[in-house]
Amino acid sequence: MYSSALNHYGNYLRIFDHKDRNIFKENEEFTSEAKKLIKVRLIQNKFRKGLFDLSKTCAVTGFNSFQFLIASHIKPWAVSTELERMDSYNGLLLTPNYDRLFDRGFISFRPSGEIIVSTKLTKDEEEFFNIPKNLCIQLSSNHNAYLEYHSDVVFKK
Structure with a gap:
């Protein structure tokens, strides 16, 4: 193939x-x-294109500059099957700061799209990263299994 x-x-x-x-x-x-x-590299490019087919903006900020958005896996690449690695619903487009917070488990999202902020972040860090308190992003039910994994395994409670 x-x-x-x-x-x-x-x-x-x-x-x-x-x-x-x-x-x-x-x-x-x-x-x-x-x-x-x-x-x-080819799989990563296909994954990124698939995310842009679903949405053209950062899930958190709405920022839409293609060159700065990161195709972030919800269930990490290292523990995903090959199909999960390419599944567009196993990802979110994020700006670099939110990608880092998400990948490191400092933020996550409920299936409803509501943001969850780790108690491991200080108030100063939350303010520095300008993490919205009442954010609710748009998600599909196809994201749910991946979000459950992220919340259970990656997210720092």
């Missing part, structure tokens, strides 16, 4: 990297590790 994309990406990498140097020699074979990294 990904072999054509892997080959195209491999050809791209052979041409140049971010410092305009060849990464791979012309006849060099990709290692299984290189193929794995390329596949991960």
